Amino acid sequence: MPRKKFDIATAIANLSAYAEQNLDANHLDIIYAHNQLLSLFKLSQPSEPDNPLPDFQNGILEPIVKYAIKNKLCKPEEALLFETKIMGYVMPSPGTVVSAFDAIAANESVKKATDYLNTLSVKSNYIRMPDIQKNIKWTAPGPKGDLTVTINLSKPEKDNKQLEKERLLPQTNYPKCKLCIQNIGYAGALNYPPRQTLRAIPIYLADEQWYFQFSPYVYFDNHCIALSAEHRPMSITPATFTRLLDFVDLFPHYFIGSNADLPIVGGSILTHDHFQGGSKILPMLHRPAKKLFHSQAFPNVGIAILDWYNSVICLTSQNRAELEKVAAYILHNWRNYSDEGNGIFAKTKEQHNTVTPIASYNETSGYTLHLILRNNRTDETHPHGIFHPTEDMHNIKKEGIGIIEAMGTFILPGRLYKEIESVVEILTGKTPLNFAELSDESHPLYKHVAMIAQLANDHGTNLDDEAAETAVVNHINSTCFKILQCTAVFKDTETGNNAFENYLKKMNFQQQ
Numbered sequence: 432m433p434r435k436k437f438d439i440a441t442a443i444a445n446l447s448a449y450a451e452q453n454l455d456a457n458h459l460d461i462i463y464a465h466n467q468l469l470s471l472f473k474l475s476q477p478s479e480p481d482n483p484l485p486d487f488q489n490g491i492l493e494p495i496v497k498y499a500i501k502n503k504l505c506k507p508e509e510a511l512l513f514e515t516k517i518m519g520y521v522m523p524s525p526g527t528v529v530s531a532f533d534a535i536a537a538n539e540s541v542k543k544a545t546d547y548l549n550t551l552s553v554k555s556n557y558i559r560m561p562d563i564q565k566n567i568k569w570t571a572p573g574p575k576g577d578l579t580v581t582i583n584l585s586k587p588e589k590d591n592k593q594l595e596k597e598r599l600l601p602q603t604n605y606p607k608c609k610l611c612i613q614n615i616g617y618a619g620a621l622n623y624p625p626r627q628t629l630r631a632i633p634i635y636l637a638d639e640q641w642y643f644q645f646s647p648y649v650y651f652d653n654h655c656i657a658l659s660a661e662h663r664p665m666s667i668t669p670a671t672f673t674r675l676l677d678f679v680d681l682f683p684h685y686f687i688g689s690n691a692d693l694p695i696v697g698g699s700i701l702t703h704d705h706f707q708g709g710s711k712i713l714p715m716l717h718r719p720a721k722k723l724f725h726s727q728a729f730p731n732v733g734i735a736i737l738d739w740y741n742s743v744i745c746l747t748s749q750n751r752a753e754l755e756k757v758a759a760y761i762l763h764n765w766r767n768y769s770d771e772g773n774g775i776f777a778k779t780k781e782q783h784n785t786v787t788p789i790a791s792y793n794e795t796s797g798y799t800l801h802l803i804l805r806n807n808r809t810d811e812t813h814p815h816g817i818f819h820p821t822e823d824m825h826n827i828k829k830e831g832i833g834i835i836e837a838m839g840t841f842i843l844p845g846r847l848y849k850e851i852e853s854v855v856e857i858l859t860g861k862t863p864l865n866f867a868e869l870s871d872e873s874h875p876l877y878k879h880v881a882m883i884a885q886l887a888n889d890h891g892t893n894l895d896d897e898a899a900e901t902a903v904v905n906h907i908n909s910t911c912f913k914i915l916q917c918t919a920v921f922k923d924t925e926t927g928n929n930a931f932e933n934y935l936k937k938m939n940f941q942q943q
């Protein structure tokens with residue numbers, strides 16, 4: 432059968448029909464949007480949609496964008512900006528989405544309401560599922576719980592030409608950052624993601640205006656963000672615990688946590704107070720206690736050292752007010768706690784001790800707060816951080832170890848995928864092992880030279896494909912475990928464990 436000739440008017444009708452059927456868009460709003468699209472594509476009258484509708488991604492959206500590029504409505508490098516712009520036309524308005532969310536939460540359940548927003552985010556391509564599905568994910572088995580490892584291939588690699596174009600673009604200070612609520616509807620630019628399809632729900636946390644939205648990058652199921660209405664720096668204070676627990680009161684089916692408020696141990700955005708959360712699937716959340724404590728001052732709170740790779744105090748209680756008090760007490764103590772023998776200095780010229788707090792709720796045990804103890808001090812031998820992966824692990828991960836990794840979910844850079852393939856070629860003998868070439872700084876595998884030497888020494892260079900791949904993956908897995916151990920302020924040694932217990936005892940917590 433000959434392929435039907437592409438007709439832009441039909442394609443636009445298909446997009447409008449898709450939105451009405453899948454995005455819960457109002458019929459009048461769709462008539463309105465359809466007219467805007469006709470104007471954008473300089474068409475005088477509409478066509479009927481196909482029946483049945485073609486596939487959204489390949490049959491509707493991509494052909495429209497291709498047509499737009501061919502007819503100079505957008506430049507090839509602006510495809511994503513243009514695609515998001517036309518999706519913005521057919522999306523229900525931000526206010527309509529809030530009303531729909533609130534109605535579902537009131538009449539059905541808050542879980543149904545978050546499911547609605549998540550589905551809308553996927554079906555509108557705000558969450559680009561076909562890209563996310565490119566990510567490579569596996570489990571790294573470990574003695575204190577398995578880790579999840581993801582190679583992030585969902586962000587397309589940019590070539591040098593594109594990077595140069597981006598570099599030459601004027602820098603603006605609007606929106607102030609990628610988390611500001613002013614991003615809703617923002618057209619973006621080559622160096623800034625378009626956000627016409629972003630929708631957020633206003634919420635109150637500790638009597639303050641915040642917003643709830645999904646992350647477009649989906650590092651785990653239902654990966655969501657809560658952000659302050661005010662563009663202000665991340666800051667962990669007792670009020671943070673109140674806000675986190677208010678969040679789990681609103682969304683008891685999700686966990687929520689805040690990155691630490693200092694560089695190296697915080698996340699990539701320290702300039703805007705925000706939390707990250709989602710389904711309670713991150714490995715740390717499922718770990719048992721290693722040592723139990725109790726406190727006369729806080730008799731209704733279970734206090735424990737968690738059996739995990741870094742240093743976590745786990746607090747559990749049905750009594751929210753008391754839980755907040757003990758968390759504030761520990762935060763105050765930790766900010767000022769030094770243990771020179773174990774290299775912990777609370778502050779030198781500046782503050783080093785802080786926490787990564789995570790809240791969750793469970794009907795049986797009540798509220799839980801996990802406090803991951805962090806320290807960002809550097810010295811001459813550890814310029815990247817004393818409690819940070821050492822340089823020999825930077826070929827796998829160099830960036831700060833934020834909340835998601837600290838909880839056992841590793842997101843590794845997309846470049847690793849091709850690099851692993853090249854290392855496999857060496858271990859199978861398809862590419863001769865040549866240290867002189869690898870030691871040249873311009874070689875793409877230069878950063879992996881120590882890892883390659885180790886793997887070649889342990890396994891030789893005559894492996895079959897599967898064995899070679901397993902060897903590299905095992906090396907990455909063990910590096911991820913080492914990275915977490917590096918972030919532990921109290922090491923998992925007799926000295927470290929004693930020091931951790933002593934710290935709790937100094938706060939008048941008695942071991943059970």
Ligand SMILES: [Zn+2]
Nearest residue numbers: 608611662703
């Ligand atoms: Zn901001």
